[in-house]
Amino acid sequence: MTALLTVSDLQVGFQDRGRIMRAVDGVSLSVDRGRTLGVVGESGCGKSVTSLAIMGLVPQPPGVIQGGEITFDGKNLLALPPKEMRALRGGRIGMIFQEPMTSLNPVYTCGEQINETLRAHGMSAPDKARARAIELLDLVGLPSPAKRIDDYPHQLSGGQRQRVMIAIALANDPDLLIADEPTTALDVTIQAQILQLMKDLQNRTGMAILLVTHDLGVVAETCDDVVVMYAGLVVERASTASLYSDPQHPYTIGLMAAVPRITAKAERLDTIDGTLPPPWVQIPGCRFAPRCPLATDKCRAEQPPMREITPGHQVACWFAPIDERITTP
Amino acid sequence: MTASVPLTEALDDTAPPRQAWWKALLRDRAAALALITLLSIALAALLAPLIAPHDPYEGTRSVMQPPVWAERGDWTYLLGTDGQGRDILSRLLYGTRLTLLIGILSVGLGATVGSLLGLLSAFYKRIDPYVMRFADVMLSFPAILLGLALVAIFGPGALPVIIALSIATVPDSARIARSIAIGVMEQEYIEAGRAIGLSDRTLFSRYLLRNSISAIMIFVSLRFGQIILIGAALSFLGLGARPPAAELGMMASQGRDFMLFAPHIAFIPSIAIFVIVLAANITGDAIRDVLDPRLRS
Numbered sequence: 001m002t003a004l005l006t007v008s009d010l011q012v013g014f015q016d017r018g019r020i021m022r023a024v025d026g027v028s029l030s031v032d033r034g035r036t037l038g039v040v041g042e043s044g045c046g047k048s049v050t051s052l053a054i055m056g057l058v059p060q061p062p063g064v065i066q067g068g069e070i071t072f073d074g075k076n077l078l079a080l081p082p083k084e085m086r087a088l089r090g091g092r093i094g095m096i097f098q099e100p101m102t103s104l105n106p107v108y109t110c111g112e113q114i115n116e117t118l119r120a121h122g123m124s125a126p127d128k129a130r131a132r133a134i135e136l137l138d139l140v141g142l143p144s145p146a147k148r149i150d151d152y153p154h155q156l157s158g159g160q161r162q163r164v165m166i167a168i169a170l171a172n173d174p175d176l177l178i179a180d181e182p183t184t185a186l187d188v189t190i191q192a193q194i195l196q197l198m199k200d201l202q203n204r205t206g207m208a209i210l211l212v213t214h215d216l217g218v219v220a221e222t223c224d225d226v227v228v229m230y231a232g233l234v235v236e237r238a239s240t241a242s243l244y245s246d247p248q249h250p251y252t253i254g255l256m257a258a259v260p261r262i263t264a265k266a267e268r269l270d271t272i273d274g275t276l277p278p279p280w281v282q283i284p285g286c287r288f289a290p291r292c293p294l295a296t297d298k299c300r301a302e303q304p305p306m307r308e309i310t311p312g313h314q315v316a317c318w319f320a321p322i323d324e325r326i327t328t329p
Numbered sequence: 330m331t332a333s334v335p336l337t338e339a340l341d342d343t344a345p346p347r348q349a350w351w352k353a354l355l356r357d358r359a360a361a362l363a364l365i366t367l368l369s370i371a372l373a374a375l376l377a378p379l380i381a382p383h384d385p386y387e388g389t390r391s392v393m394q395p396p397v398w399a400e401r402g403d404w405t406y407l408l409g410t411d412g413q414g415r416d417i418l419s420r421l422l423y424g425t426r427l428t429l430l431i432g433i434l435s436v437g438l439g440a441t442v443g444s445l446l447g448l449l450s451a452f453y454k455r456i457d458p459y460v461m462r463f464a465d466v467m468l469s470f471p472a473i474l475l476g477l478a479l480v481a482i483f484g485p486g487a488l489p490v491i492i493a494l495s496i497a498t499v500p501d502s503a504r505i506a507r508s509i510a511i512g513v514m515e516q517e518y519i520e521a522g523r524a525i526g527l528s529d530r531t532l533f534s535r536y537l538l539r540n541s542i543s544a545i546m547i548f549v550s551l552r553f554g555q556i557i558l559i560g561a562a563l564s565f566l567g568l569g570a571r572p573p574a575a576e577l578g579m580m581a582s583q584g585r586d587f588m589l590f591a592p593h594i595a596f597i598p599s600i601a602i603f604v605i606v607l608a609a610n611i612t613g614d615a616i617r618d619v620l621d622p623r624l625r626s
Contacts, residue, residue, distance in 0.1 A: 057523055090525030097524075103517040107539050107622055116535070117525040152622045168525060 010068035038223035094169030111149035159190035360615030383416035424575035439498025447506025472497035550613015
């Protein structure tokens with residue numbers, strides 16, 4: 001079976017005073033129906049731009065899609081006429097955002113906003129739309145949906161708003177849900193509830209989920225497969241189990257070490273030295289080399305290709321496969 | 330659906346907690362008073378031909394008659410007469426008519442065009458530089474000068490004043506609407522609206538316009554007050570309404586000559602201007618609150 005969504009060698013740049021900065025530089029990934037793919041990386045590594053590109057929402061200008069292909073259910077999204085792309089957005093592809101506090105239109109009630117999605121995709125009967133809106137709010141676990149439907153966003157809490165956002169994204173039974181940091185702005189207990197909700201809904205509807213996050217804990221809980229991004233590139237791709245048990249890229253290993261643990265005795269948190277290179281800096285070799293404890297001259301000179309280490313586990317690093325003990329101090 | 334039974338029950342007892350907007354408006358006492366004042370003034374102005382006790386243009390011999398409450402007051406002329414013996418009450422009614430017409434039309438035309446330009450240039454960033462340079466050029470052109478030029482073309486009267494004031498309102502409201510709209514465009518719900526597949530038209534009207542309008546209303550109501558004052562000033566300078574037509578600003582200016590013996594001739598229209606402007610500002614403020622659900626409760 002071919003994957004529902006395939007992104008291959010996507011390149012997105014942003015124009016700035018004549019120069020073009022590459023935010024995404026050859027990203028490939030794919031998601032199947034009923035599966036969840038996590039896209040992990042630091043802020044600014046290009047993960048949000050990738051998800052916006054899939055939705056056709058990269059602002060152009062200043063954004064430029066410079067190459068690659070995005071295939072959704074056999075259709076090349078980059079070549080799709082705007083009208084068909086609009087029909088996909090909110091129709092077969094739903095999206096939820098990071099900030100539930102600001103991603104709902106403050107002047108309309110929850111019900112009106114769900115109806116808007118339904119209307120934009122062909123459902124016009126108002127009483128049917130209202131019944132569907134209540135059903136959706138019930139589905140996402142909003143208490144007393146028949147009353148809440150007439151509430152304005154400011155009358156709801158953050159977690160409730162994110163539930164409404166999910167209801168909007170799910171209104172037209174999408175095949176793919178793109179969630180861009182859906183739980184980052186929520187506190188931990190609500191976070192767990194929202195993730196659980198997304199999982200339950202996936203079990204029910206069989207949709208694919210693309211989860212963009214910087215939180216490795218969230219990935220471990222929800223994703224089947226993971227893609228690790230660094231500076232606009234995918235550096236490691238694996239199933240969640242394989243990635244956690246046997247991280248291969250020094251960046252991934254560094255990320256794992258930087259997760260605070262209750263059991264650890266250490267007083268100081270391990271960090272990765274340095275910062276993500278800004279997009280206008282050209283790094284000839286491996287982009288992680290300047291921050292990598294293992295970097296050699298070869299790393300600095302030549303970009304490592306993606307190689308399969310074990311079945312389904314790919315890494316872009318000259319050292320792979322590596323024994324984890326080398327890098328842990 | 331398994332949950333359909335409790336859902337239909339729940340549907341029946343829905344009591345939408347929303348208030349009709351006009352109820353919310355009337356709950357604010359100052360706003361209600363301002364609105365009622367404004368409406369009654371507008372109604373009186375509208376009905377001027379029916380309720381005016383005398384001809385507003387025909388002079389009589391009883392010149393500079395004081396109002397009824399003053400010494401030597403007379404019930405024939407409730408608010409007295411002006412320097413040419415015309416009934417001030419009747420002139421006030423007709424004058425308010427013209428003043429309101431100038432204010433409403435100028436602000437209505439100017440702010441609508443200007444706000445649309447401002448909103449569009451925030452929405453389509455491509456046209457932004459052009460619209461804004463255009464606005465800058467218009468801004469550097471004083472309204473009074475424009476008024477003079479138009480009077481030279483059309484001759485004095487209400488029409489050139491309305492055109493001049495509309496044109497003068499366009500760049501101001503374009504600038505203000507744009508700065509409000511840019512803030513709105515940065516909100517995540519705009520992107521969320523795109524992500525559910527809304528058309529540009531829906532996004533513009535239901536997301537951008539609807540979220541900018543309450544802030545724009547503040548400008549409009551302030552501008553309405555200003556326009557009435559500028560319109561009055563233009564009439565005062567002899568550029569506006571042509572005598573014997575009555576206009577509040579012109580009435581005030583004519584009264585200036587009699588300030589020492591009959592101050593009511595200037596005061597009465599001035600008070601009318603004051604009341605209209607104040608009521609308009611308070612109403613505008615209240616409309617802003619009503620348009621924003623976050624401020625309604």
